[in-house]
Amino acid sequence: MSSMKETIKQVAIDLFFQKGYFATSISEIARGCDIRKASIYYHYSGKEVLLLDIMQTTMQDLLSNLQAGLAQAGSVEASMRAAVRTHVVFHLRRQKETFIASSELRGLSPENFKLIVTQRDDYERIFQSLIGQGIDGGIFAGGDIKILSYAILTLCTAGASWFRPEGRFSVEQIAEIYENFVINGLKAAQWSCVGSAARASY
Amino acid sequence: MSSMKETIKQVAIDLFFQKGYFATSISEIARGCDIRKASIYYHYSGKEVLLLDIMQTTMQDLLSNLQAGLAQAGSVEASMRAAVRTHVVFHLRRQKETFIASSELRGLSPENFKLIVTQRDDYERIFQSLIGQGIDGGIFAGGDIKILSYAILTLCTAGASWFRPEGRFSVEQIAEIYENFVINGLKAAQWSCVGSAARASY
DNA sequence: CTGGATCTACCGACCGGACGGTAGGTTGCG
DNA sequence: CGCAACCTACCGTCCGGTCGGTAGATCCAG
Known part of the structure; x- marks a missing residue:
């Protein structure tokens, strides 16, 4: 697994834990990884x-x-x-x-x-x-x-x-x-x- | 408290329990009460x-x-x-x-x-x-x-x-x-x- | 060893739709 | 009439997701 994919996962874990799944947006996760929202979809096909x-x-x-x-x-x-x-x-x-x-x-x-x-x-x-x-x-x-x-x-x-x-x-x-x-x-x-x-x- | 206000509260309880707070929309609550979304705001000033x-x-x-x-x-x-x-x-x-x-x-x-x-x-x-x-x-x-x-x-x-x-x-x-x-x-x-x-x- | 082809990882711009919330009008009962 | 209770219509915003494109690394045929 690429290191960015793991970063995304870790940032998502932090945010889902802190704010909840529905209250966390893809943009926020992207911001936490220092990439743009669209790039998330290169690693994961969707939020779920x-x-x-x-x-x-x-x-x-x-x-x-x-x-x-x-x-x-x-x-x-x-x-x-x-x-x-x-x-x-x-x-x-x-x-x-x-x-x-x-x-x-x-x-x-x-x-x-x-x-x-x-x-x-x-x-x-x-x-x-x-x-x-x-x-x-x-x-x-x-x-x-x-x-x-x-x-x-x-x-x-x-x-x-x-x-x-x-x-x-x-x-x-x-x-x-x-x-x-x-x-x-x-x-x-x-x-x-x-x-x-x-x-x-x- | 008016009966509709209690109805709204009860429907909200059911939906928040079932789907969660963030995943429940005001429209859904209104639908469950058989009224329109705007009428919710007569009884409650907001979702929170x-x-x-x-x-x-x-x-x-x-x-x-x-x-x-x-x-x-x-x-x-x-x-x-x-x-x-x-x-x-x-x-x-x-x-x-x-x-x-x-x-x-x-x-x-x-x-x-x-x-x-x-x-x-x-x-x-x-x-x-x-x-x-x-x-x-x-x-x-x-x-x-x-x-x-x-x-x-x-x-x-x-x-x-x-x-x-x-x-x-x-x-x-x-x-x-x-x-x-x-x-x-x-x-x-x-x-x-x-x-x-x-x-x-x- | 070189230059086109391909692949990885990302980007900016955009989309349809749903959201919470508001403005202002209507209804009907005391 | 007057007001409580509801309505229709609308707003700006943000969401998840898509699209076309691109810099740069890698590969591989000539």
Whole structure:
């Protein structure tokens, strides 16, 4: 890939993160690259293709990052810990891209939307499988696997929405906090919600 | 408030939630209300004012909802449980508005942005105070109060991003799941991250 | 080693259309 | 009548995208 194409991508990431996809114009991106608007179209055939490129790279890297993190883990608990840790670290280290990938899906056409969502679903399924294994093995308390996976993933993903690299805590420290939080949540006993909600008086 | 003004607001909520603030045009909102575009400006002086109105109502209701929920609670733990429960229930019941309020802040001018963020900060401070009381009283394990509050609030807020009213679980059931998850997380012992992260080998 | 052909990376000028917003007229109800 | 609530018609601006063109590097046949 030419260096200008990468520059465009990086500038777009910065601007999409800062102002949002729809609020960012091609002219602005071009200005950030010190070229004219028309030249963008030499490298990218349109605005949405640029967004798609950012998202696809992010999702691919996210998945291979998780696979690499899981490769070394032995037990189910270790796998779950590794999964949460790599997820959080990736989301904080590549904060802008992951934020875009999770908040600008509406900028995609139905076909491209499906492309990204499919990758996201594959990723989620790995977590769901781990949760299921943990419950079956008696390591984790029971509960609805999908609800659990949504809670865990949105919790960790949302870290990228408030994290400031110059803040008091390092990426690794936050990852450790989240790792313990999730594991404790999974191990706790009160996860079953069958019947109890019906008894409660809201 | 005239009924048409409320109609406009409701249609705007639906569209902002569905397509996003910048991707929604005034004409579309007007079409949804069966009036012409110019008539919108009789009720709202501009697009941003409409967004601001939605956000302010949401934030005010969110706060009074929390205060009402806390009024009956006795102990710190009961307060924390009530806070999480009311927060989740509000976010699921008024999913569209809370989603807008937390994802479209970039659509506001600096002054209006500050207005909403101030209300959000006040709200967060209630949670931080409860966490602090719990830690001081030995009910919760230690940890950084702000990080904890961010984690808890983003976790519960994100529920509104995947919740489907027609899904398998009711609002109350999900609220109960989240309530227990948060309390268990706060009570668990491994929250301190001083030193341990430095020892870990990531 | 030279000179035409081709390719890369960019440019200025332009287009149709949609946007937020405005001016001023009309309607109909109390 | 008077005013609230709505309308039609229009404005300037900016958007994503296209077009024809070009400087300069590269290539390759004679």
